[in-house]
Each structure stands twice: as structure tokens, then as C-alpha cells.
Amino acid sequence: MVKSKTLLKTYRLPKMPVKWMKRLNKAISLILCGVLLIGFGSCSYEPEPTTEAVNLxxxxxxxxxxxxxxxxxxxxxxxxxxxxxxxxxxxxxxxxxxxxxxxxxxxxxxxxxxxxxxxxxxxxxxxxxxxxxxxxxxxxxxxxxxxxxxxxxxxxxxxxxxxxxxQNAHYLSDTILDCDARWNAEKPYVLSGTVQVDSSCVLSIEPGTRIYSATQTFLVVNGSLQAEGTLENPIIFTNDRLDEPFVSAAGQWGGIVFLEDSKDNYFKHTTIKNALFGVNLNIFNPDNEPDLMMENCFVGNMAISSVISLNSDFAAINSVFYNTASGTVSHTGGGSAYYTHCTIANYFNVAREDPSAFFSDLAFDNNDNEILAPLEVQLLNSIIYGRITDEIQFFEQQEGNLNFSFSHNLFRSSISVLSENNSISNQDPEFVEVNEADFRLQENSPAIDDALPTNISTDIQGTSRGTSPDIGAYEYVEIEE
CATH class of the missing domain: 2.60.40.10 (Immunoglobulins)
Known part of the structure; x- marks a missing residue:
């Protein structure tokens, strides 16, 4: 066995200048003092406090x-x-x-x-x-x-x-409500966990009632939810943190879920905001009679969507659905969707691919089972607009399943047919301030005076629509500076 030799070579180091040596010694002293300070505290220095009063x-x-x-x-x-x-x-x-x-x-x-x-x-x-x-x-x-x-x-x-x-409140946590419960504006309701409306029961909510929900809280409706606010005293569903930044943050609670036995649901002058989603319908009773009707409502600032409807029937009048991280309204797996004088606008501050409005006869449930059924969609006097090129999209798995009618709308879309039936394509609706979720119309909006007259006499703010109504949830009124 041959042993290898290790060759060692000696190098002569240059002499360190005196001034560098002094700096090094000082640095070593400071390091040693730091070590001693950590170990023994012997280098600590606390000055004597003044005996004079000081204005802090x-x-x-x-x-x-x-x-x-x-x-x-x-x-x-x-x-x-x-x-x-x-x-x-x-x-x-x-x-x-x-x-x-x-x-x-x-x-x-x-x-x-x-x-x-x-x-x-x-x-x-x-x-x-x-x-x-x-x-x-x-x-x-x-x-x-x-x-x-x-x-x-x-x-x-x-x-x-x-x-x-x-603020005192009524507190409800992981509970099934008493049948035919009634909530009023006397004190707010603070929810946590899962709060349920039982089958064949009705939860009635009076004008001015405020409902605040904790993280991962869901209001689950097996029976009926009837929330009827007024213009002066709207009903509000939101999160239970009212301090910044939580008061205006999306995804702070779960949302409102409607299950298979639910029927006769109604929202009027109601705001739903800051949740994962606003309303999620899973009713599976596609008879073209609305399972949920929304009138003069605001639903938005959601981490997912404002409306998710699976094989259910939904109708909205004079309502605003806005600013969601995913698609704003989604109707899949059949059912029906009727939007009249609505504004569906998505200017949420994240990149997204999902359109503001999506309609499909096909869906999959939580177990990946295919749901395929006819879907009827009717859009009248409504705005669907946002930041991406195609803010309205359709998918038809089975030919003839998608029955779509529309008139006098304003769309952002590359689908050429959507410019027919007195509808407008790809003209900015000129909202007042999208970054503040203010979707009123400015004076140059192409939506002004371009809607089809209906029996809807006022807009979401109670303004008269007159004989030449505007497209969307708002009638144009001059904005005071």
C-alpha cells in the first residue's frame, strides 16, 4: 500500500499596518463585551435617570x-x-x-x-x-x-x-333556529359556526337588522329565508370584525347556503358583503319558479363569488353584484337565471380568468358526479362589465339545453351576437368609481336612456326610471360635488 504524501507550503503573511491592528483590537473588544453582556451582563451600562420632570x-x-x-x-x-x-x-x-x-x-x-x-x-x-x-x-x-x-x-x-x-348583541353559535324565528333591529345578531333554518321553518328578518358573522360561519337554509329591508333601513350581512383592515376585507365569513328543501326565499334592500360567497343555491328543483328572488340588493366583495347557483332557479331585479376574486355570478347544471336592471361588475384587485357571469348546462357536485340539465337565462336592461375581455361566457354540453334570451344590455364580450337585440358591446359604462365599488353612471355613460321600459318604476336608490330608463341598477342622476 502506497501512502500519499501531503505537501505543506509555508506562506509569509504581510504585516498588518498599526492603524488596522488598532481597529481590529477595538472590534475584538466590542465583540467580547457583547459576549460578556449576553453571558454575564458585566458590560451593561444604564445611565442615571434625571431627577427633573420630562415631558414625554x-x-x-x-x-x-x-x-x-x-x-x-x-x-x-x-x-x-x-x-x-x-x-x-x-x-x-x-x-x-x-x-x-x-x-x-x-x-x-x-x-x-x-x-x-x-x-x-x-x-x-x-x-x-x-x-x-x-x-x-x-x-x-x-x-x-x-x-x-x-x-x-x-x-x-x-x-x-x-x-x-x-355593542351588545344576540349571539348564536352552531345552532338550529327556533321554527319561524324573527330577527329585528333592536340588537345585532352575531353568528359563529353553522346556524341553520330547519326544513318547513321560516326565518323572517325585519328592516334595519344587522347580522355579523365570524370566520368560517355559514347560515344554512333548509326552509325559507325572507329578509325584507327598506331603502332607509336596509338589512346587512357582513363580518364581525369592524376594525381596519377587516371591515373591508373579502372572505371574512362563509356565506348563505340554500339546500334542497329550501323554497320561497326573498331578499329586498339587503346588503351581503365580505364573505367567501354571497348566496350558494343547491336546491335541485328547476321548475323556473325562483327559489331565491333578490330585489334592490348589493352582493359583493367576495373571496369567491356573489352568486353560485347549481341546478336552481334565481331571479334578481335592480341589484348590484360586484367585485369577486372568481366569477361574480355562476349558474350551472341547469335551472334558470333572470336578471333585470342589474349591474354585474367585477373590478376586484386580483388577476382572474373567470368571467363576471357564467352560464352552463353542465356542472359537477362535490363528489364529481355530473349534473346535466336545461338552463334558461334571461338578461334584460343589465350591465355585465369588468377588466377582462370576455366578462360573459356560456358553455353548452348538450345541444338545445341552453335557452338564452337577452335585450337592451351592455356587455364586455368578444361574442358578436351579444351586440344584437338593442344591446351594446364593449363600450365602457362609465361607472363613477370602480375602485370604491361605486357603480352609479356618469353623465357620458352609453347606458343612459337606452333600456327597454318595464313595470320597474324606480332604481336601486328609489330614483324614478321615467319613460326612458337607463341600463343597469342605477338611473343616472347628476352627482353633487
Missing amino acids: TFSTDTLQFDTLFAERLSITKRLKIKNPTNKAVNISSIVLRNQSQAFQLTLNGRTQSSFSNQLLLPEDSLLLLVSANIDQGDENNPFVIRDYLEVVNQENSQSVVFEAWG
């Missing part, structure tokens, strides 16, 4: 929490307490003046009702984390809880206002 500064003079439902913890907000001077300050106490239990304080990882003897170095700051949790009270209307954070150094007391608006 705060990142805000009022820390406010928007409307919170009783017994629901808020988001955490930050309050910076700053020392603007070149002297260290000893904060002798940080405490709530009224010792309110509604506010929770966290400093340096510790959650306590108060803190004492906090050293604040020159031109440094402390970060106080604050959250709110309000107990259920006796008031039905929104109420305010207010306290004052007192920060004291050398008997100099400064304060920051803490304010939280509370």
Missing part, C-alpha cells in the same frame, strides 16, 4: 377602538411612549386612571394592569401593546367605554385617552 411624547393622544361586540377581543394596537431628551427618564408608573377592565396592556412581553419603574433611555421609546374586550351591558345602542392611561415621571403626569365603542 406619545404616538397618539387618543387610542380608539371602533365598534366592538361585547365579549369579543379586539385587534392589538400600538402606543409609543417617547423620550425626546438627551437624558434618561424613570417612568414611575403606567396605569389606567379608572382601572377599567376593558383594556389590556402588554409591555416587554408582560401583560399586566399597570407597570412601574420603567427606564427610558435618551431619545428612545417604549412600545405598549393595547387591546380591548368589552363586557355585555344593558344598552341596545352602541356605547362607549373610556379610560385614561396615566404615565408619570417625577410627579409629572401625562395621559392618553383610551376609547372603545361597544
Whole structure:
């Protein structure tokens, strides 16, 4: 066996200049001090705090929490307490003046009702984390809880206002509602889990009622849901977080699901927003009699769709379906879809391929079973528009299954036939502000005076349609600056 030889070569290193050596020694000293500081704390340095009172500064003079439902913890907000001077300050106490239990304080990882003897170095700051949790009270209307954070150094007391608006509510979680339940506007309803309307039962919702739902919450209707708001007192379905950014975020709750036994469902002057989807129909009773009728409604800002209808019958009048991450309205597997004086507009701030409106005789259920049935679609005096080239699409698996009629609409589409029957193709409807979901018409809109007169005498805002109505959910009115 032959052993290999390792050849070692000696290199002469250049001498390090003196000034570099001094820098290196200083760096080594700092590193050693850091190691010692971590291990033993022997290099720590705390300046003596001043004996004079100092006026500290705060990142805000009022820390406010928007409307919170009783017994629901808020988001955490930050309050910076700053020392603007070149002297260290000893904060002798940080405490709530009224010792309110509604506010929770966290400093340096510790959650306590108060803190004492906090050293604040020159031109440094402390970060106080604050959250709110309000107990259920006796008031039905929104109420305010207010306290004052007192920060004291050398008997100099400064304060920051803490304010939280509370709202009592009816709480429903994973429950089947009493048969023929009635909800009113006295107090909001806060839902979590799955809340069900049983078969042969009716949930009636009165004008002005507000329904707030937690994450992954679904209202499931086996019977009937009849929500009849008014222009002045609409019904609102939304998420239960009313602080930014949640108050305007899509996908904050599940949506409203209608199952096979459901019938006689009706929404009027109702807003449904910020869910995964607005309404999901799985009724399988395609008799061309609407299983769900929507009138003067707003349904949008959804993480999936506003309307999903599988082999069901749906009708909408004077309603706006808007801004969804996927297709806005989808009718598949047969049934019927009637849209009159509606605006279906998708300007959601994500890239998508699905059109604003999709109609197909074919669908697949959750078990990948094929559903194939005739689908009747009627579009009258409606706008279907958005950011992609084809905002309305059709699919017919079996010839003759798709019965489509339309007149006096405004479409964004490359399908040439959609410009027939007094309809308009690919002309911008000139909405007021799509980024703010304001789909009223501007004065130059091609939709003005171009609809077919019907017995629908007013628009979604109660404005008279007159003898020359406009296409879409809105009649044009001059916008006041």
C-alpha cells in the first residue's frame, strides 16, 4: 500500500499596518463585551435617570377602538411612549386612571394592569401593546367605554385617552333556529359556526337588522329565508370584525347556503358583503319558479363569488353584484337565471380568468358526479362589465339545453351576437368609481336612456326610471360635488 504524501507550503503573511491592528483590537473588544453582556451582563451600562420632570411624547393622544361586540377581543394596537431628551427618564408608573377592565396592556412581553419603574433611555421609546374586550351591558345602542392611561415621571403626569365603542348583541353559535324565528333591529345578531333554518321553518328578518358573522360561519337554509329591508333601513350581512383592515376585507365569513328543501326565499334592500360567497343555491328543483328572488340588493366583495347557483332557479331585479376574486355570478347544471336592471361588475384587485357571469348546462357536485340539465337565462336592461375581455361566457354540453334570451344590455364580450337585440358591446359604462365599488353612471355613460321600459318604476336608490330608463341598477342622476 502506497501512502500519499501531503505537501505543506509555508506562506509569509504581510504585516498588518498599526492603524488596522488598532481597529481590529477595538472590534475584538466590542465583540467580547457583547459576549460578556449576553453571558454575564458585566458590560451593561444604564445611565442615571434625571431627577427633573420630562415631558414625554406619545404616538397618539387618543387610542380608539371602533365598534366592538361585547365579549369579543379586539385587534392589538400600538402606543409609543417617547423620550425626546438627551437624558434618561424613570417612568414611575403606567396605569389606567379608572382601572377599567376593558383594556389590556402588554409591555416587554408582560401583560399586566399597570407597570412601574420603567427606564427610558435618551431619545428612545417604549412600545405598549393595547387591546380591548368589552363586557355585555344593558344598552341596545352602541356605547362607549373610556379610560385614561396615566404615565408619570417625577410627579409629572401625562395621559392618553383610551376609547372603545361597544355593542351588545344576540349571539348564536352552531345552532338550529327556533321554527319561524324573527330577527329585528333592536340588537345585532352575531353568528359563529353553522346556524341553520330547519326544513318547513321560516326565518323572517325585519328592516334595519344587522347580522355579523365570524370566520368560517355559514347560515344554512333548509326552509325559507325572507329578509325584507327598506331603502332607509336596509338589512346587512357582513363580518364581525369592524376594525381596519377587516371591515373591508373579502372572505371574512362563509356565506348563505340554500339546500334542497329550501323554497320561497326573498331578499329586498339587503346588503351581503365580505364573505367567501354571497348566496350558494343547491336546491335541485328547476321548475323556473325562483327559489331565491333578490330585489334592490348589493352582493359583493367576495373571496369567491356573489352568486353560485347549481341546478336552481334565481331571479334578481335592480341589484348590484360586484367585485369577486372568481366569477361574480355562476349558474350551472341547469335551472334558470333572470336578471333585470342589474349591474354585474367585477373590478376586484386580483388577476382572474373567470368571467363576471357564467352560464352552463353542465356542472359537477362535490363528489364529481355530473349534473346535466336545461338552463334558461334571461338578461334584460343589465350591465355585465369588468377588466377582462370576455366578462360573459356560456358553455353548452348538450345541444338545445341552453335557452338564452337577452335585450337592451351592455356587455364586455368578444361574442358578436351579444351586440344584437338593442344591446351594446364593449363600450365602457362609465361607472363613477370602480375602485370604491361605486357603480352609479356618469353623465357620458352609453347606458343612459337606452333600456327597454318595464313595470320597474324606480332604481336601486328609489330614483324614478321615467319613460326612458337607463341600463343597469342605477338611473343616472347628476352627482353633487
